Amino acid sequence: MATVTQVTSITSSGLTYIDALLSNSPNWNYLTPASNTIYYTFSVAGNNESGNSDILSAPLAFSTSQQSATRTAMAYIAQLTGITFTETTNTSLAQVHFANANIDGAQVAGLCSSSYNYSYNQNNVVTAYEASAYIYMDNVEWGNENANLAAGGQGYETLLHELGHMLGLKHPFDDSPNLPTAVDTTAYTLMSYTQVGSHKSVFQEYDIAALKWLYGGDGLAGTLGVNSTSGARWLAGTSVVDTLTGTSANDTLEGDGGNDILNGGAGTDTAYYNGARSAYTMTQVNSTTWTVAGAEGTDTLTNMEMLRFTDGTISLSSLTADTTPPTAPTLTVGAGTSNARPVFSGTTEAGAKVEVFDGSTSLGTATANSSGAWTLTPSSLTDGTHTITAKATDAAGNTSAASTAKSVTVDTTPPVVPTLTVGTGVSSSRPVFSGVTEASAKVEVFDGSTSLGTATANSSGAWSLTPSDLAGGTHSITAKATDAAGNTSAASTAKSVSVVLADTTPPDAPTLNVSTGSATNRPLFSGIAEAGAKVEVFDGAGSLGTATAGANGAWSFTPDVLSNGSHSVTARASDAAGNTSAASAARSVTIASTLNLSGSTGGDTLTATSGNNYIDAGAGADTVAFSGNRANFTVKATSAGFSVTDTVGTGGIDQLVNVERLKFGDKMVGLDIDGVGGQAYRVYQAAFDRTPDLAGLGYWISQMDKGVSQRDVAASFVASKEFADLYGSNPTNLAYITKLYNNVLHRAPEQAGLDYWVGVMNSGGATRSEVLAFFSEGTENKELVIKTIANGFDYTPWVG
Numbered sequence: 001m002a003t004v005t006q007v008t009s010i011t012s013s014g015l016t017y018i019d020a021l022l023s024n025s026p027n028w029n030y031l032t033p034a035s036n037t038i039y040y041t042f043s044v045a046g047n048n049e050s051g052n053s054d055i056l057s058a059p060l061a062f063s064t065s066q067q068s069a070t071r072t073a074m075a076y077i078a079q080l081t082g083i084t085f086t087e088t089t090n091t092s093l094a095q096v097h098f099a100n101a102n103i104d105g106a107q108v109a110g111l112c113s114s115s116y117n118y119s120y121n122q123n124n125v126v127t128a129y130e131a132s133a134y135i136y137m138d139n140v141e142w143g144n145e146n147a148n149l150a151a152g153g154q155g156y157e158t159l160l161h162e163l164g165h166m167l168g169l170k171h172p173f174d175d176s177p178n179l180p181t182a183v184d185t186t187a188y189t190l191m192s193y194t195q196v197g198s199h200k201s202v203f204q205e206y207d208i209a210a211l212k213w214l215y216g217g218d219g220l221a222g223t224l225g226v227n228s229t230s231g232a233r234w235l236a237g238t239s240v241v242d243t244l245t246g247t248s249a250n251d252t253l254e255g256d257g258g259n260d261i262l263n264g265g266a267g268t269d270t271a272y273y274n275g276a277r278s279a280y281t282m283t284q285v286n287s288t289t290w291t292v293a294g295a296e297g298t299d300t301l302t303n304m305e306m307l308r309f310t311d312g313t314i315s316l317s318s319l320t321a322d323t324t325p326p327t328a329p330t331l332t333v334g335a336g337t338s339n340a341r342p343v344f345s346g347t348t349e350a351g352a353k354v355e356v357f358d359g360s361t362s363l364g365t366a367t368a369n370s371s372g373a374w375t376l377t378p379s380s381l382t383d384g385t386h387t388i389t390a391k392a393t394d395a396a397g398n399t400s401a402a403s404t405a406k407s408v409t410v411d412t413t414p415p416v417v418p419t420l421t422v423g424t425g426v427s428s429s430r431p432v433f434s435g436v437t438e439a440s441a442k443v444e445v446f447d448g449s450t451s452l453g454t455a456t457a458n459s460s461g462a463w464s465l466t467p468s469d470l471a472g473g474t475h476s477i478t479a480k481a482t483d484a485a486g487n488t489s490a491a492s493t494a495k496s497v498s499v500v501l502a503d504t505t506p507p508d509a510p511t512l513n514v515s516t517g518s519a520t521n522r523p524l525f526s527g528i529a530e531a532g533a534k535v536e537v538f539d540g541a542g543s544l545g546t547a548t549a550g551a552n553g554a555w556s557f558t559p560d561v562l563s564n565g566s567h568s569v570t571a572r573a574s575d576a577a578g579n580t581s582a583a584s585a586a587r588s589v590t591i592a593s594t595l596n597l598s599g600s601t602g603g604d605t606l607t608a609t610s611g612n613n614y615i616d617a618g619a620g621a622d623t624v625a626f627s628g629n630r631a632n633f634t635v636k637a638t639s640a641g642f643s644v645t646d647t648v649g650t651g652g653i654d655q656l657v658n659v660e661r662l663k664f665g666d667k668m669v670g671l672d673i674d675g676v677g678g679q680a681y682r683v684y685q686a687a688f689d690r691t692p693d694l695a696g697l698g699y700w701i702s703q704m705d706k707g708v709s710q711r712d713v714a715a716s717f718v719a720s721k722e723f724a725d726l727y728g729s730n731p732t733n734l735a736y737i738t739k740l741y742n743n744v745l746h747r748a749p750e751q752a753g754l755d756y757w758v759g760v761m762n763s764g765g766a767t768r769s770e771v772l773a774f775f776s777e778g779t780e781n782k783e784l785v786i787k788t789i790a791n792g793f794d795y796t797p798w799v800g
Contacts, residue, residue, distance in 0.1 A: 001125045001126060001127070002030050002125075002126045002129070002227055003120075003124050003125055003126065004118070004120050004124045004125075004126060005124070006030070006126075006227070007024075007027055007030045007116075007118055007126055007129060008024065009024060010022045010023070010024045011226045013213050013233070013235065014245075015209070015235070015242075015244075016177050016179065016180075017179065017183070017188070017206045017209060017210075017238060018206070018209050018210045018213050019177050020172045020177045020178055020179045020206075021164075021169045021170060021172055021189060021191055021206060021207065021210040022168065022169070022170065022210060022213075022214070023165075023168050023169060023170035024168070025114050025115070025116055025131075025168070026114045026115070026116045026131030026132070026133060026166075026168065027116065027129075027131070027168060027226070027227075028083070028131060028167075028168070028220055029214070029215070029220050029221050029225065029226050029227035030118070030126060030129040030221075030227055031129055031130065031131065031220060031221075032126070032127070032128050032129045032130070034220070034221050035220065036082070036083060036084050036219040036220045036221075036222070037083075037084045037085075037086055038083055038084070038085055038086070038095050038096060038220075039085075039086050039087075039088045039090075039093050039094045039095050039096070040074065040085055040086070040087055040088070040094055040095070040096035040097070040098065041087065041088050041089060041090070041091055041093075041094035041096070041097055041098070042061055042062045042067050042070070042087075042098050042099075043061070043089050043090075043091050043094075044058075044059045044060065044061050044097075044099050045091065046091055049097070049113060049134045052113055052134070053104070054103055054104045054105070054108075054111055054113070055101045055102070055103065055104070055111075055136060056101070056102040056103070056104050057101050057102035057139075057140075058101070059099035059100065059101045059136065060099060060100040060101065060139065061099065061100070062098055062099065062100060062137075063147070065148065065149065065150075066098075066100075066137070066146075066147070066149050067098075069149035069150055069151070069155075069156060069159070070098055070149065070159065071087070072151065073156070073159055073160060073163060074087075074163075076202070077163060077167065077203075077211075080203065080208065080211055080217070081167070081211055081214075081215040081217065081219065082215060082216070082217050082218040082219035082222060083215060083219050083220055084219070095130075095131065095132050095133065096132070096133045096134075096135065096166060097132070097133070097134045097135065098135050098137075099134070099135075099136055099137075100136070100137050100138075100139040100146070101136045101137075101138070101139065102138065102139060102140040103136055103138040103140075106141045107141075108138060108141075108142075109137070109138050109141075109142040109145065109146065109154075109155075109158045110135070110136065110137050110138060110142075110146070110158040110159065110161060110162045111135070111136045111138075111162065112133055112134070112135050112136075112162040112163075112165035112166050113133070113134045113136070114131065114132065114133040114134070114165065114166060115131065115132055116129065116130065116131035116132075117129075117130050117131075118130075133165075133166040135159075135162045135163070135166060136162075137149075137155070137158065137159065137162075142155075142158075145158070146158065151201040152198075152199060152201050153199055154199050156199070156201060157186070157190060157199040157200050157201075160190050160200070160201075160202075160203060161190050161191060164190060164191050164203070164207060165191075167211060167214070167215075168214055169191050169207065169210055169211070170191065171191050171192070171193065172184045172189055172191055172192055172206075173192075173193070179192075179206075183206075186200060186204065187204065188204050188205060188206045188238075189203075189204050189206040189207050190203055190204055190207055191207065205238050205239055205256065206238070208236060209235075209236035209237070209238065212224075212225075212234040212235075212236045212254070213225065213226070213233065213234060213235065213236070214226050216228060216232070216233065216234040216252070217234055217252075223250075224251075224252060228249075230249050230250060231247060231248075231249040232247065232249035232250045232251050232252070232267070233246065233247055233249070233251050233252075234251070234252045234253075234254070234272075235251060235252070235253050235254070236254040236256060237253075237254060237255040237256040237257075237258070237260050238256055238257070238258070239256055239257035239258065240257065240258045241258040241259055241260060241261075241297075242255060242256070242258060242260045242261070243260070243261040243263075244260065244261070244262050244263070245263045245265060246263065246264040246265040246266075246267065246269050246303075247265060247266075247267070248265060248266040248267055249266075249267045250267040250268045250269060250270070251264060251265070251267060251269045251270070252269070252270045252271075252272050252308070253269060253270070253271055253272065253304070254271070254272040254273075254274075255271070255296065255297070255299045256274075256296060257296050257297060258296070258297050259297040259298050259299065259300075260297065260299045260300075261299070261300050261302075262299055262300070262301050262302070262304060263302045263303055263304075264301075264302070264303040264304040264305065265303055266303075268305045268306065269303065269304050269305055269306065270304070270305070270306040270307070270308050270313070271292065271299070271301055271304045271306070271307050271308070272308045273292065273294060273296070273307065273308065273309050273310075274296075274310060275294060275295065275296075275309060275310060276309055276310055276311045277307075277309040277311055277312060277314065277351075278350075278351035278367060278370075278395070279294050279295065279367065280292050280293060280294040280307075280309070280395070281293045281294070281395050281396070281397055282307070282316070282319055282395065282396075283396070283397060284316075284319065285300075288302055288303055289301065289302050290304070290316055292307065301316075304316065305317070323396070323398060324398060325392075325394070325398040325399055325400045325401070326348055326349035326352050326392045326393075326394045326398065326400045327348070327349070327392075327400060328348075328390075328391070328392070328400045328401045328402060328403045328404075329346045329347065329348035329352075329354050329368075329374070329390045329391070329392045329400065329403050330346035330347050330348070330403065331344060331345075331346045331356075331388065331389065331390045331403040331404065331406055332344070332345050332346055332406075333388065333406050333408055339410055339411055339412060339485035339486050339487065340380040340381050340382075340383075340410050340412050341377055341378060341379070341380055341381070342377075342378075342381075342408055342410075343375060343376075343377050344356050344363075344375070344376045344377075344378070344388065344390065345373070345374060345375040345376070346373075346374060346390065346403070347368070347371075347372040347373055347374070348368050348372050348374060348392040348400070349368065349372060349392060349394055350368055350369070350370050350371065350372045351367065351368060351370070351394070351395060352367070352368045352372075352374075352392040352393060352394045352395075352400075353365050353366070353367055353368075353392070353393045354366050354367070354368060354374045354376070354390050354391070354392050354393075355390065355391050355392075355393070356376050356378065356388065356389070356390045357388070357389050357390070357391070357402070358378075358381065358386045358387070358388060359386070359387055363376070363378040363379070363381075363388075364376055364378055364379075368392070380412075381408070381410045382410065383410050383411060383412055383413065384409070384410060385407060385408070385409050385410075386407070386408045386409075386410065387405050387406075387407060387408075388405065388406045388407075388408050389402040389403050389404075389405050389406075390402070390403040391403070410485075411483065411484075411485035411487065412485070412487060413487060414481075414483070414487040414488055414489045414490070415437055415438035415441045415481040415482070415483045415487065415488075415489045416437060416438060416481070416489060417437075417480075417481070417489045417490050417491070417492050418435045418436065418437035418441075418443050418457075418463070418479045418480070418481045418489065418492050419435035419436050419437070419492065420433060420434075420435045420445075420477065420478065420479045420492040420493065420495055421433070421434050421435055421495075422477065422495050422497055428499055428500055428501075428502075429469040429470045429471075429472075429499045429501060430466055430467060430468070430469055430470070431466075431467075431470075431497055432464055432465075432466050433445050433452075433464065433465045433466075433467070433477065433479065434462070434463060434464035434465070435462075435463060435464075435479060435492070436457075436460075436461045436462055436463070437457050437461050437463060437479075437481040437489070438457065438461060438481060438483055439457055439458070439459050439460065439461045440456065440457055440458075440459070440483075440484065441456075441457045441461075441463075441481040441482060441483050441484075442454050442455070442456055442457075442481070442482045443455050443456070443457060443463045443465070443479050443480070443481050443482075444479065444480050444481075444482070445465050445467065445477065445478070445479045446477070446478050446479070446480070446491070447467075447470065447475045447476070447477060448475070448476055452465070452467040452468075452470075452477075453465055453467055453468075457481070470497070470499045471499065472499050472500065472501040473498070473499060474496060474497070474498050474499075475496070475497045475498075475499065476494045476495075476496060477494065477495045477496075477497050478491040478492050478493075478494050478495075479491070479492045480492070502577060503575065503576070503577035503579060504577070504579060505579060506575070506579040506580055506581045506582070507529065507530035507533050507573045507574075507575045507579065507581045508529075508530065508573070508581060509571075509572070509573065509581045509582045509583060509584045509585075510527045510528065510529035510533070510535050510549075510555070510571045510572070510573045510581065510584050511527035511528045511529075511584060512525060512526075512527045512537075512569065512570065512571045512584040512585065512587055513525070513526050513527050513587075514569065514587050514589055520591075520593060521561040521562050521563075521564070521591050521593035521595050521596050521612060521613075521614050522558050522559060522560070522561055522562070522612055523558075523559075523562070523589055523591075524556060524557075524558050525537050525544075525556065525557045525558070525559070525569065525571065526554070526555060526556035526557070527554075527555060527571060527584070528549075528553045528554060528555070529549040529553055529555055529571075529573040529581075530549065530553060530573055530575055531549055531550070531551050531552065531553050532548070532549060532551070532575070532576060533548070533549045533553075533555075533573040533574060533575050533576075533581075534546050534547070534548055534549075534573070534574045535547050535548070535549060535555045535557065535571050535572070535573050535574075536571065536572050536573075536574070537557050537559065537569060537570075537571050538569065538570050538571070538572070538583070539559075539562065539567045539568070539569055540567070540568055542639060542640065543639070544557070544559040544560070544562075544569075545557060545559055545560070549573070560612070560638075560643060560653060560655050561593075561595065561596070561612045561613065561614040561653070561654070561655045562589070562591045562614060563591065563596060563614045563616060563655075563657070564591045564592055564593060564596045564598075564614070565590070565591060566588060566589070566590050567588070567589045567590070567591065568586050568587075568588060568589075569586065569587045569588075569589050570583040570584050570585075570586050570587070571583070571584045572584070591614075593614070595609065595611045595612060595613050595614065596613065596614040596615070596616075597609075597613055597614070597615045597616075598615075598616050598617075598618065599615075599616065599617035599618040599619075599620070599622050599658070600618055600619075600620070601618055601619040601620060602619070602620045603620040603621045603622060603623075604617050604618070604620060604622045604623070605622070605623045605624075605625060605663075606622065606623070606624050606625070607624070607625045607626075607627075608624055608625065608626050608627075608644070608651060608654050609651075610649075610650045610651060610652070611650070611651075611652050612652040612653050612654060612655075613652070613654040613655070614654070614655045614657075615654060615655070615656050615657065615659060616657040616658055617656070617657070617658045617659045617660075618658055619658070621660045621661070621672070621675075621676075621705070622658060622659050622660055622661070623659070623660065623661040623662070623663050623668075624644075624654075624656060624659050624661075624662055624663070625662075625663040625664075626644065626646075626651065626662065626663065626664050627649075627651070627665070628646070628648070628649060628651070628664060628665055629664055629665045629666045629667075630664040630665075630666055630667040630669065630794060632646065632647055632648045632649065633645060633646055633647060633651075633664065634647060635662065635669055635671075635791050635792045636791050637790050637791050637792075638655065640655070640657055641655065641656045641657040641658065641659065641671075642655075642656045642659065642671055642791075642792065643655055643656070644656060644662065656671075659671055660672040660675060660677070661677070662792065663797075667694065667794050667795065667796060667797075668698070668794070668795055668796070668797045669792040669793065669794055669795075670701065670789075670792060670793050670794075670795060671792045673786070673789055673790070673792075673793075676701060676704045676705055677701050677793070677795075678789065678793075679704065679710045679776075679777065680692075680697060680700045680701045680704050680710070680713065681697060681785070681789055681793050682776045682777065682781060682782070682785050683710050683713055683714050683717065683772065683773060683776040683777075684696065684697055684700060684713075684717070685785060686740075686743070686744045686772060686775055686776040686781060687714065687717035687718070687720075687723055687772060687776075688717070688722055688723070688726065689726065689743035689744070691788075692795075694794055694795050694796040695795075695796045695798075697793075697795040697796075698795040698796040698797050698798045699798045699800075700713055701795060701798070702797070702798035703798075710773050710776070710777070711769055711770055711773045714769040714770070714772045714773040714776070715767075715769035717769070717772070718768050718769045718772060726739070726743065727739050727743075733758050733761040733762055734754075734758050736761070736768060736771075737749065737754055737757045737758050737761070737771070738754065740757075740771065740772065740775050741753075741754070744772075744775045744776070744781055745775070745780055745781060745784070746784070757771060
């Protein structure tokens with residue numbers, strides 16, 4: 001049991017930064033009956049502290065938010081001290097009371113009023129001890145600050161200050177001993193009135209050291225702290241170098257920051273470190289002295305038996321000297337946030353510190369986890385090649401050999417800006433972008449800030465990209481290049497690209513007017529269409545020709561001569577995009593022109609007149625005679641027949657239908673390309689591999705007009721000297737067929753065709769003249785010859 005002296009005096013630690021904060025009221029460690037629970041309440045019903053002249057108004061209950069913040073603070077000090085704080089609405093049970101009130105003094109933001117009572121026997125042994133504390137937050141001068149007790153605010157710091165008084169802490173300037181002025185600030189203790197920096201949300205290092213001295217971190221009357229069951233203490237250091245000496249009991253010493261000296265004295269003493277075991281290196285100096293090195297510094301321990309870490313407690317006696325270095329760590333180089341900051345990783349002994357080197361320069365250290373895995377991202381490396389190694393150091397300070405070196409090349413230089421050319425693509429909306437940049441770089445093309453896609457430059461740096469369809473309008477196109485190291489160039493010079501989308505809307509149907517009467521065979525068609533459109537005029541389904549509408553849409557067209565009779569004429573317009581309109585309303589045109597001539601069903605000879613004739617010779621082998629020599633006329637095939645134009649006289653342009661021959665003053669022209677004349681021409685050219693002479697062609701046409709067959713003509717040619725000179729006097733069938741391929745079709749024979757015709761001739765299936773006729777009228781030869789005789793062929797008529 002405690003004595004009167006103990007409960008009425010202060011138990012000093014011998015350390016000024018602790019003792020300057022210690023008060024003897026209230027001293028919760030002496031509560032009777034012994035308990036680790038302190039009750040607190042927010043209720044003010046029947047809870048007025050009597051006789052406190054500093055309280056100028058009736059206490060008011062904390063708001064909901066004030067209560068919530070206070071609960072947070074109580075949980076924090078419970079964790080720090082080990083005391084259990086329990087909220088109650090029973091004011092008689094409560095030992096700590098919270099309320100708002102008007103506190104005397106304009107500078108007073110909060111007040112803790114505490115008291116204690118005790119009883120003792122004739123031996124001065126305390127038989128009963130009780131304590132209470134009333135914590136007031138000013139709601140007048142400091143009402144705004146205290147209304148919000150959220151952590152980080154002035155109100156919350158004031159609350160922690162008053163809770164410090166409730167726990168037995170005093171101002172560092174009250175009563176002796178006092179803190180030096182330099183450390184009598186809120187940077188070291190919240191019990192100070194000198195504010196330094198922002199408002200605090202936790203107790204500072206001197207506060208924590210004093211609370212650990214009082215309560216030992218394990219609550220009221222625990223194994224550590226004032227009035228502990230064993231007399232043991234928790235001595236906590238500060239952020240500077242401290243010398244801590246324990247008692248004869250089983251103390252806990254905590255150096256905190258700095259290179260501290262810890263002497264446990266008698267008992268089984270524990271050095272406390274606020275980190276995992278793997279973060280510290282323990283080295284035995286002699287039988288009673290060890291050093292412990294970690295992030296806080298290197299402490300020297302004497303007469304210490306135990307080490308307590310956040311992940312467990314070990315006995316110093318269990319540590320034996322380790323002189324075996326770990327195996328060299330593995331080393332892998334991975335991609336990092338940039339080419340200059342690669343990620344180094346690997347495996348080594350669990351808990352070992354791994355130091356990575358660039359040559360002999362350290363890039364930093366990492367600690368291997370429980371599986372031995374480690375990773376390190378260095379500060380930015382310079383451009384160039386680096387030789388990277390790693391070494392591992394275990395907890396005993398043994399360092400491994402270096403890992404196998406890795407070569408790392410750093411490139412932070414962006415590639416050159418790509419050139420950008422805009423070329424024609426498959427459509428105006430899909431131009432081809434191309435240019436040159438660094439070899440193998442990825443080139444991204446942008447329309448403004450929108451990516452159109454990427455392309456990879458080849459080994460020469462050339463690249464090209466065809467985007468998806470661009471929208472109509474003007475586009476600002478740029479390109480950027482990114483090299484293998486991830487460096488991206490500046491944008492290229494912008495190119496302006498205009499996209500005109502395809503026009504798929506057909507124009508309106510043109511209007512159609514017909515002028516001049518039926519006496520003419522070339523009426524004038526005219527109307528209005530879309531400006532610039534091509535207007536095609538039709539007679540039924542047959543095209544008569546085209547005209548182009550002017551800027552005002554007007555168009556006109558005079559066709560070649562029309563035949564006598566009724567014609568249904570329409571017009572369609574096609575715009576520049578190729579869209580064609582519907583047909584105009586049909587116009588019925590009746591032609592009854594004296595310039596139009598008609599033949600009978602027999603072989604007629606019709607004479608062209610002055611002007612533009614339309615001549616339909618009808619059935620039979622018909623001839624149209626013209627006044628003048630052949631050189632004064634041009635003959636041209638049309639979709640319906642032929643047109644003959646008098647280039648020097650008044651004959652005009654005549655349209656001929658169902659006409660087989662033309663007769664001029666000096667020559668004739670064969671138009672029966674698929675008839676007798678065409679057959680004679682083809683077999684003549686096939687036999688002698690030359691253009692027929694006009695007289696000879698005229699002779700053979702006359703013979704075939706009289707009924708001689710093409711095969712008979714072919715037989716005559718085969719029997720001629722010219723044929724023998726060209727093919728040989730008696731060629732083999734193979735040689736003959738080969739010559740036919742060469743002379744008629746002007747190519748080498750394909751094997752299948754050659755074998756076929758040689759086989760036919762060898763079997764007696766066809767004579768040489770019959771095979772010549774077959775070649776002459778074959779599709780391939782007709783397609784070759786038509787290029788020459790499509791507009792007719794001249795010959796001199798035979799008059800014998």
